[in-house]
Amino acid sequence: MIRREFLKKLGQLGIGAYGLSYLRFCGNTEKAVSSKLLSFDVKYPQTAWTMGVVDPNITGTFKIMSWESAFQFEKWERIINTFFKKYYPNIKVQLDWGISFANYNTKLPVLLAGGSPPDLVWMHDTRAKSFASIDLLQNLDPFIEFFKPDGWPQEYYGTQVESFQYNKSQYGFPYDYAxxxxxxxxxxxxxxxxxxxxxxxxxxxxxxxxxxxxxxxxxxxxxxxxxxxxxxxxxxxxxxxxxxxxxxxxxxxxxxxxxxxxxxxxxxxxxxxxxxxxxxxxxxxxxxxxxxxxxxxxxxxxxxxxxxxxxxxxxxxxxxxxxxxxxxQFVGGSALSIPQKAAHKHIAYELTRYMLSNPENLKIIGESGRMFVSRQSMYEYGLPQGKIAKKMTSYKKVFYDLAHRDGVVVxxxxxxxxxxxxxxxxxxxxxxxxxxxxxxxxxxxxxxxxxxxxxxxxxxxx
Amino acid sequence: MLNKNTQNYIANFITYTILIISSMAVILPFVWMIFSSFKTAGEIWTFPPVFMPKKFQWSNYIDAWNALPFDRFLFNSIFVTVCVTVGQLFTCSFGGYAFARLRFPGRDKLFLMYLATMMIPFPVLMIPLFIIMQSLGWTDTLKSLIVPCLFSAWGTFLMRQFMMGIPRALEDAAKIDGCNYWQLYWKIIVPQCKPVFATLGIFTFMGTWNNFFWPLIMINTIGKKTLPLGLVMFQTRIAAETPWHLIMAASCATVLPILILFVIGQKYYVKGVVTSGLKG
Incomplete structure (x- = not known):
């Protein structure tokens, strides 16, 4: 092949590759627009933890991203696996965890801005309003209204619920109370x-x-x-x-x-x-x-x-x-949020509700995570246990009772x-x-x- | 007046003292990492810091290895690094050869444009590159770590500059003997470029091995993570809860293969750096 021909072929290949990628972009834009629409048509049998809106036999990949470390994510994984095994057995779950907090806050904006976010993400109170204000998070109000979590909102910490609100709408479901x-x-x-x-x-x-x-x-x-x-x-x-x-x-x-x-x-x-x-x-x-x-x-x-x-x-x-x-008193915490362009929003909400309002799951999270979980009635599972509890006899009074009374939202x-x-x-x-x-x-x-x-x-x- | 031997002795003494102190500054963090890998969580935080652990906790290595699939991380790191290094050696030498030896319209302008890409910081390219990977369906695959890194303007520049110094007479003689472009490249140019191949290979290997940011964005599943990503999986939001002793143990265990590789290939590494006039 002479040089001129070689260069011509190379140029054609380049244009071809560009054209192909352009077509793929078009496909993605369409998907992003349709994912904004929410529907609550009950077509399938409802359960205590599923709305009946999504086909239980649905296939696909459900993506979750968390900053929890190797030892902390175990409890969440157990609950997540139980949920999918029982309610959506054909869904493949992709768990992206063990990302340090700083790196998490670098990766998440890229994924959100890139239009390919996970279905469920860990969200910190310092970031929630920033993401919500630029329409990167899903407003949870329609979900809460349609499929209200047990005890919402009175049984949840008022300061935490408030921390994840933007323009009086809920953008995160609080999971702890620090x-x-x-x-x-x-x-x-x-x-x-x-x-x-x-x-x-x-x-x-x-x-x-x-x-x-x-x-x-x-x-x-x-x-x-x-x-x-x-x-x-x-x-x-x-x-x-x-x-x-x-x-x-x-x-x-x-x-x-x-x-x-x-x-x-x-x-x-x-x-x-x-x-x-x-x-x-x-x-x-x-x-x-x-x-x-x-x-x-x-x-x-x-x-x-x-x-x-x-x-x-x-x-x-x-x-x-x-x-x-x-x-x-200082209070703060984290929540679970659903990105605006998530592919499986209904399932994401059902899973959130299952993890954070189901007493059985909150017990697991509280005991193995050593933190106060989302529902106030489950506070005892967040108290220190064993030898360490003896050193902190007033732990409940200091970190729970008084915080509850005097906690101020930053x-x-x-x-x-x-x-x-x-x-x-x-x-x-x-x-x-x-x-x-x-x-x-x-x-x-x-x-x-x-x-x-x-x-x-x-x-x-x- | 000191005699020549004494003068030499003093000069050597000063030189070696400076070198030993400098070496210590480089080696100390490694030694610290090794000793910390045997400490308990509490000992890590002790102030003033203690160098030696009270009791060597060998179980840290077992705990770290059992907690996460480090063998998988190691394999992924090696696979990605080898693919990128070999790939870059090919693409950069092809590019360098074209820019140094072939004559085609707009060659120098194209080269300048290619070089100019070195001036664009990676964070600016990150989101467009992510969208391209996503549109190709390559997110969460090792391909996404390999393919975008196969091309390097810096490597092409390095190759071009080196190849420009090879006498044209060699190529002319080969052309007379009937060599085509591929044969010219493979049989004449590549054997002359061994030093620059070594240099580029070493720097690409190190850069890819330590690459953290791009894999962080692209990789989502644990089975596809590379070593730098795996090591931070122990880190927690609350610093006091991070098991640094396990991180140190995992770091020690995973640095070993690359250390062995370095010891074996040390000669080439030094040669490569010296030849190119670049400082490591």
Whole structure:
């Protein structure tokens, strides 16, 4: 073959391949449009867990994506397999799990934007509104209305239900209830003549004890909230009467004296009173409480610490304090959501309902996951068991009863990640001690937040 | 005044000290990984960090291996890496040969355009590439990890530059003897290009072996995951719950085959890097 002919053939092959791929794109677009339509025609026998809308003998692949790790996904897999074996035996289930949280949040947007999402996805409260606002998640209201889960919504945690709402519609079915509390090193604590913190303690009480517990740079009294997670600081500023945004999320409230006071209090712990560790001491030390450097540490109620501590010292849990504007406690969690372009939405909803409202399944999830599951009546399965339970005698009171009473939903606005970047860039100045005056930082953040909200809301109007 | 021997001795001492310290900085994380693979979950988090475990937990290796199909991950990684490396050597050498030796209209402009693709960051290409894979029905297949990686502008550039240095007289003589283009490529050019093949092979092998991001997007089922994806399957959302001791054990076990391969092929690796003037 002469060179000219060879190049001509090559060119033809290229055009052919391009044409073929174009035709395939057309096919996909059609499928995406039809998948938006929802139908609730009951054509098949209904069961307690299926609507009768989908043929039980349907074939195909049902895709699920989760951030749960190797040891955590086991319980979910057991329930998922039982569901499909019983109700849709010809469906092949494709489980994509063991993706770390950060990687999950990279992969999911690509799959959603690429138009080929899984049928059911794990969703975090920090992301739900962002995805819902750009129409990437399915509104669950029609499903809930047609096939109401047992006890919905009154038996589910109000804060969790609210966290997964956008424009008053439900976009995620909450599966857990993560709350914040204080972990106390009792060996350090017994050296001071003080009672353990209670829910009636004020922030001043905590500071007073923190000072007593601090010993130079060897031991720090307090470690409240991580700078890496803005949500972990929100309960503190609400206790002071401050806030991030106004009620309809159109204006910043970083200029409120109460907001400024809260950030000043948090910053003074580190730089003025020196009762909290400075960044150099906590960086590269992921668990300072476990290392025995912190006397009172804020963290979530997952009793994972128990495994790490291995009886290094005596410890227990205690409630977070109240501010002069009331007591607010951090609550958060995750949910299951159905992508807008999922191929099997009805089955996805049925499976979600089966996993998260069926007491038998919630028992399995709670016991093996060591977390409070979606229904309040099943709380006991989320309580620590055995040896670790003895260390945390007030676990239920701290992480369940008080959270239930005082839990506050963090306002995770749509495009929260973008805003959190702005937040972090500014508050880092306080964290690293480059600026000691919280007012200056808060006012700067106030302007930046207002600009951000304005741009988000103007796009919404368009 | 120091005599020559003493001067040499001091110079050697300084050189070796610097080299040993630099080597330590590179080796230490590996040694740390090995010792951590024998620790308990609690020991991993201890501060100040302890180097040696109190008691060697050999069971970490068994637990890690039983928890996930690492043999499958290893096979997938080897399969993908070998296919991509061999494939890239072919496509890049073909491309390089065409750009270096063949004369056709728009050759240099085409080459510049091809080179310009190196300037586009991968995240920009990710979604279009994902859609192409999806439209071909290749998502969640090893094909999706192999085919898009078979072509490399950087590799083609490397090949072209090297091939441009081969004397034309060799080709002319072969043409007179009746060689066609394929024979010219295979019998004349390829034997001259062994060093650049080694270089490209090594860098492609390493890049593909460590590739994480693209497989993360494309692969959904456990049986098709590669080693880098498999290793992060232990990670949990709450850092304290991540079994780092098992991750370390799995990392040690899976790094072994590639380490053996490196020891065997070390000569070629060094030669390849030195020949191309590239630093590893």
């Amino acid at each position: 709350t914040g509390g204080l972990y106390v090193n009792l060996d350090m604590y017994k050296t001071i003549d003080e009672e353990l913190p209670t829910e009636n303690w004020t922030f001043d009480d905590l500071l007073r004890v923190g000072k007593k517990l601090t010993k130079g740079t060897r031991q720090f009294g307090l470690n409240l909230g991580s700078e890496a997670n803005a949500g972990y600081q929100y309960w503190i500023l609400r206790s002071f009467g401050g806030d991030w945004f106004n009620e309809d999320m159109t204006e910043s409230k970083f200029n409120l004296p109460e907001t400024i006071e809260a950030y000043q209090w948090m910053n003074d712990l580190r730089w003025k009173h020196k009762v909290a560790p400075v960044p150099e001491l906590t960086q590269g030390r992921p668990q300072p409480f476990v290392d025995g450097v912190i006397a009172i540490n804020f963290d979530l109620g997952a009793p994972a610490f128990g495994d790490l501590l291995e009886d290094k010292f005596n410890w227990t849990v205690a409630p977070t304090p109240r501010g002069n504007k009331g007591r607010f 306002p995770y606005i749509s495009k929260y990640q973008e805003w959190e970047d702005i937040y972090r860039r500014n508050t880092e100045l306080l964290y690293f001690g480059e600026e000691l005056n919280a007012k200056k930082v808060c006012l700067k953040l106030h302007d930046a937040t207002n600009r951000f909200l304005e741009s988000v809301n103007s796009k919404k109007k368009v």
